[in-house]
Amino acid sequence: MEALSRNFFLYLSKNKSLNKMAKRYGLKFGASKVVGGIDFDCAVPVIKKLNEKGLCTTVDHLGEFVKSMDETRERTLQEIHTIQTIAREKLDSQVSVKLTSLGLDIDYNLVFENMRTILNEAQEHGIFVTIDMEDESRCQATLDIFKGLKAEFSNVGTVIQSYLYRSLDDINDLKELSPNLRLVKGAYKESTEVAYQEKKDVDENLKKMIKNHLLNGNYTAIASHDDQMINFTKQFAKENNISRDLFEFQMLYGMRTQTQLDLVNQGYKMRVYVPYGNDWYGYFMRRLAERPANVAFVLKGIFKS
Numbered sequence: 001m002e003a004l005s006r007n008f009f010l011y012l013s014k015n016k017s018l019n020k021m022a023k024r025y026g027l028k029f030g031a032s033k034v035v036g037g038i039d040f041d042c043a044v045p046v047i048k049k050l051n052e053k054g055l056c057t058t059v060d061h062l063g064e065f066v067k068s069m070d071e072t073r074e075r076t077l078q079e080i081h082t083i084q085t086i087a088r089e090k091l092d093s094q095v096s097v098k099l100t101s102l103g104l105d106i107d108y109n110l111v112f113e114n115m116r117t118i119l120n121e122a123q124e125h126g127i128f129v130t131i132d133m134e135d136e137s138r139c140q141a142t143l144d145i146f147k148g149l150k151a152e153f154s155n156v157g158t159v160i161q162s163y164l165y166r167s168l169d170d171i172n173d174l175k176e177l178s179p180n181l182r183l184v185k186g187a188y189k190e191s192t193e194v195a196y197q198e199k200k201d202v203d204e205n206l207k208k209m210i211k212n213h214l215l216n217g218n219y220t221a222i223a224s225h226d227d228q229m230i231n232f233t234k235q236f237a238k239e240n241n242i243s244r245d246l247f248e249f250q251m252l253y254g255m256r257t258q259t260q261l262d263l264v265n266q267g268y269k270m271r272v273y274v275p276y277g278n279d280w281y282g283y284f285m286r287r288l289a290e291r292p293a294n295v296a297f298v299l300k301g302i303f304k305s
């Protein structure tokens, strides 16, 4: 039943007509519980509230299906606006970006140049940028671009997904660059050819990745709502005298809010991923796919609106 629901919402997440329709209607069906606002200016008060509670953030301008060069340049300018607003409003926030929204499916040089523009601006304001990892077909290109940018910028990191068979090798391959990596289980539907399908295998691989990356002495963001992963990291760091300055926990906006605060109160760094933008539909559907309990949000939202 759970697999059916996951597949159903992942299928819906790719539906372009529904995506178009959602853009017209603003944050509906409970989406405001997991999305910061329809644009960055609307998200600023949300981020300020999180910062006041001791939670730092990373913000993600939602956007899928970007197909033209002009659109990618427009997205780049919007990222610059976000970075300048973070600096002006003195928000404790980083930025997350998806390479497809900056031209990954169009042209390698285009996406590279858009990223350089964003990273130059971010560097000027001391802001760190994480390149989100998308589906497996884009993994190698994303890592290649990350490596190219890392040679030039220190304020860039990326994400490795534990459901992919390749991920431990990727961590080893990137080791020399001392990368700041966000480690996740992975949010897309992938085939048995490239990815573990069983939760226990994905979990075990994530633990191995956390261990490896921390023992390599590289900064690690553990992005998971799973107590098993959080407790494993705490215990492993304690047993191996790994400083709390070398890792942080990350969770999505609106998920496990009490646990987020508990981690802050226990003295851990906790970063909340706050998505914003009127292209919220695909993101929202993926959250529903991950956790059928989130569907309750939607039902409540429908009856409220």
Ligand SMILES: Cc1cc2nc3c(=O)[nH]c(=O)nc-3n(C[C@H](O)[C@H](O)[C@H](O)COP(=O)(O)OP(=O)(O)OC[C@H]3O[C@@H](n4cnc5c(N)ncnc54)[C@H](O)[C@@H]3O)c2cc1C
Binding pocket: 131, 132, 133, 134, 159, 161, 182, 184, 185, 186, 187, 188, 223, 224, 225, 226, 227, 229, 250, 251, 252, 255, 256, 272, 273, 290, 291
């Ligand atoms: C900050 C952040 C950034 C991310 N970036 C990316 C990315 O770039 N690319 C990508 O592919 N994926 C990304 N993801 C998504 C990630 O890959 C997973 O799909 C997602 O986090 C679900 O996995 P999980 O580890 O949180 O727990 P799951 O394996 O989904 O759940 C395990 C257990 O955790 C508990 N749990 C989970 N969610 C909740 C909840 N809402 N409330 C209460 N308990 C809960 C439950 O006990 C559940 O059984 C990101 C996730 C986060 C948090």
